[in-house]
Amino acid sequence: MSTIRDVAIKAGVHPSTVSRVFSGNAKISQETQTRVLDAAQKLDFHPNAIARSLSVKRTCTIAIVIPHIYSGYFDDEFFPQVVQGLLNFAYPRGYRILVGGSNSHSDEIVQTFDILGSRQADGIVVLSNRLDVDTVGAMREQDTPFVLLGRPPAHYHDVSWVDADNERYTYEAINYLIGLGHKRIAYVGGDPEVAVTSERQRGYASAMSQAQLPQNPRWIEYGYFSDEGGYYAVQRMTELGDEAPTAYYAANDLMAFGILRGLREKGVGVPEQVSVIGTNDSGACLHVTPTLTTLRVPYAQMAAQAAELLIQAIEEESTACAQRFVDCELMIRESTGPCPA
């Protein structure tokens, strides 16, 4: 592996000159330029990215840590959409993505701080789903830029984040069902320890109470974001007889698929008898029968915006922070219809 010095010797110039030729932002005569480039080519010289990073204090990578042992992050297309969104914005600007794994949610924090502290990346996207106030506070204390995907657990002015307004859009999804004449509506949430679960539940509750509909605690289940979770929610709710819901809202598509499966087994027609709404608009929504009405959460777009804020903070070295909401969209398909009389 040849270094910048080898090239300098072969071209008969000083190492600085070689560096200047490669960086391009200095006045170098045409002649020495070709001499240097010739030497570099003959020696198969490529600048060492690590040495370069050490000098310019920039790695041109942005990091993300995911709990890779939970397949949920992959099944529901959350992670791939995020990476695609990050790449969409970061790639044209010369950045790559560093993906760190983690064993658990607490390890996720350890890994995040390791990357932040060791400066292995110029900035990092942090999943805020389970963060507490202390952790976010500690992140603010250090000086590598970061952006939260989701809101922090407290109201900070000096923390950047990108989020979907989960409460508002769930409210609207429930309102859509109410508009179709449904009165008994089920809420199937994910992991109750995760922030998004309670956010959506608040949207559900406020839509129901605003429409002055009765609310039954047995219409609320937590399916932990899994297919099975949706399936078992149906088992329990269909036992309610006359009080069984005529519509289900599920906080992700996987649970909605489980709900569809449960209803199909029981011979319940969708959407003739019961309506179902999922969340995320994963690819499979178009392949199931009936096609699934779903609340699209633009994770790729969220990630792209996070990358934008991050790269801004990195390159302008400003400490300005920004908070952004992205718009969700209710994708109306075949799984929802008017409430039967």
Add this chain to the structure above:
Amino acid sequence: MSTIRDVAIKAGVHPSTVSRVFSGNAKISQETQTRVLDAAQKLDFHPNAIARSLSVKRTCTIAIVIPHIYSGYFDDEFFPQVVQGLLNFAYPRGYRILVGGSNSHSDEIVQTFDILGSRQADGIVVLSNRLDVDTVGAMREQDTPFVLLGRPPAHYHDVSWVDADNERYTYEAINYLIGLGHKRIAYVGGDPEVAVTSERQRGYASAMSQAQLPQNPRWIEYGYFSDEGGYYAVQRMTELGDEAPTAYYAANDLMAFGILRGLREKGVGVPEQVSVIGTNDSGACLHVTPTLTTLRVPYAQMAAQAAELLIQAIEEESTACAQRFVDCELMIRESTGPCPA
């Protein structure tokens, strides 16, 4: 940001002593050890990963470049499975994954060589789907380890790769259909420029000819791995009337979903009248109706093996190469059944 020197001054020791305390593999008295650690904590010192990498000539990252503009890599769960597999093996060994984007298949090669040459990662996983002999030859000339996902376009002894035996398992999938009594079987391949497409087609052809079944060129279509591609294949093949296939093999699940959709629209019963087999066993196979019989390709396992070979090459600094096949499995579900009389 404090450096190892600041800590050394505060603790009253030499910088190399601080380094030895942190690396742990040197005899340091209990007393200086605590003095150093105290000073480090007070100064909030974290070793700079870049400087460390420069010195030890190791970044503890393995890279992968994906053409992020083609959503196919994400839709069919190829990329997420690969990343998960890489992390499963690499994370416990202290490695992270560097993901590079690329604009096109030729840019993919540029990006790959950039990472290899600049030593931004210790090793790299390369998708071999469209590689030519020259490119692989050039990769062999440099000295950063790499492993191909898929076989190289020529028979090299000194190139490591991990692959599924696509020809063999497609052969077996077709044989399964033949065993069910099917005689007119369609092959819906992906992009014909991609190696896997012709590999599977060979498996299809040899199963057909071994069973001495007639082969019709109109039973072969290229759906370019998209849902639409499968859908249009059905449109064309159902026009064949008596010669229309009674079974479809699709080289990925997405095309199989398109086939299911096309058949459903035409009122063709699956599996009563026509059988369908997909490939990859993506999550949606369980959510469609009927559930999809599919040839599972263990991408996560392939990636984990690639990571294993890579880390072996990195840490042992050996130039030994290995070639590995992974086993596929035909997941028999509801979309296949006996050929109608």
Add this chain to the structure above:
DNA sequence: CAATTTGTGTCTACCATTCGTGATGTCGCA
């Protein structure tokens, strides 16, 4: 001819790690 521009050399700091060399101090033993 003086003044300016252009092109290049020289040097330093960035920063953690490793290795060899050597200095210092302590302990045990004779």
Add this chain to the structure above:
DNA sequence: TGCGACATCACGAATGGTAGACACAAATTG
């Protein structure tokens, strides 16, 4: 007291590309 064995740690160099400051010669301009 003297000596060897050992533990502990200081010291300096090398790793490697970059940026900025400065010097200086040659070429160009006014």
